[in-house]
Amino acid sequence: xxxxxxxxxxxxxxxxxxxxxxxxxxxxxxxxxxxxxxxxxxxxxxxxxxxxxxxxxxxxxxxxxxxxxxxxxxxxxxxxxxxxxxxxxxxxxxxxxxxxxxxxxxxxxxxxxxxxxxxxxxxxxxxxxxxxxxxxxxxxxxxxxxxxxxxxxxxxxxxxxxxxxxxxxxxxxxxxxxxxxxxxxxxxxx
Numbered sequence: 161x162x163x164x165x166x167x168x169x170x171x172x173x174x175x176x177x178x179x180x181x182x183x184x185x186x187x188x189x190x191x192x193x194x195x196x197x198x199x200x201x202x203x204x205x206x207x208x209x210x211x212x213x214x215x216x217x218x219x220x221x222x223x224x225x226x227x228x229x230x231x232x233x234x235x236x237x238x239x240x241x242x243x244x245x246x247x248x249x250x251x252x253x254x255x256x257x258x259x260x261x262x263x264x265x266x267x268x269x270x271x272x273x274x275x276x277x278x279x280x281x282x283x284x285x286x287x288x289x290x291x292x293x294x295x296x297x298x299x300x301x302x303x304x305x306x307x308x309x310x311x312x313x314x315x316x317x318x319x320x321x322x323x324x325x326x327x328x329x330x331x332x333x334x335x336x337x338x339x340x341x342x343x344x345x346x347x348x349x350x
Contacts, residue, residue, distance in 0.1 A: 161189040165210050165263055168235055172286055175279050182280070186273050187263035192256045199254035205243040207264040211236050214260030215324050218252045219332070228332035231257070233320050237287060257325055302335050308344050310334040 162184050169175055169183070187210065192198065199205040201220060209216065216238050218230040229252065232238040243250035244267055265273070274281040301310055311334055315322055321330065331341040 161212065161261070162187060162263065164212050164235055169283055173279055173283050179277050179279050182273055182277060186269045187265050190262055190264055192260045192262065194256055194259050196256045197253055198256065199240055199250060199252070201251055201253050202249050204247050205240045205250050205254070207266060208237060208239045208244055208270055209254070210263040211238060212261040212263065215257040215321065216254060216260060217257050217329055218254055220252050226332065228329045231321055231325055231329065231333050233318070241291065257329060307334065307336045307340055311341065311344050
């Protein structure tokens with residue numbers, strides 16, 4: 161169950177057997193059902209999740225409407241990072257869109273792992289940096305690209321999301337109404 165995580169780490173930074181054993185002892189394998197809420201807004205998040213299979217979204221509620229801010233798929237980490245890092249109450253909910261198989265780790269175990277292994281600390285820094293870069297690009301895309309271009313980018317770079325995630329979550333994620341997404345999809349098919 162830890163193979164996907166360990167392979168991802170090996171692509172980024174070389175780890176030894178001790179690092180592997182620590183990962184296997186700190187990252188707990190868990191299965192979740194579709195629709196299961198993993199983390200709830202207004203509470204500090206408990207875990208960082210590594211997705212082995214399935215799709216997970218982050219959303220918040222605004223005036224009774226769920227706004228999806230992130231969708232992640234296998235070989236990705238997901239949580240409300242601000243809450244995880246700072247131990248503050250989260251503004252977000254973390255929900256399984258599909259049945260999911262994940263590895264999860266608490267903040268204290270994550271900190272211990274990074275303290276005991278400089279390689280894990282380096283890996284964590286690289287993942288955080290990639291997350292910041294991704295979020296900056298996503299913000300630029302939402303501000304500068306048309307809705308159709310945002311959908312086309314998602315189709316090009318994350319086709320698995322298009323195939324596995326309900327359209328209302330995709331529409332929210334790219335910042336449009338479901339009806340607008342339906343029009344864009346019809347236009348592209350024609």
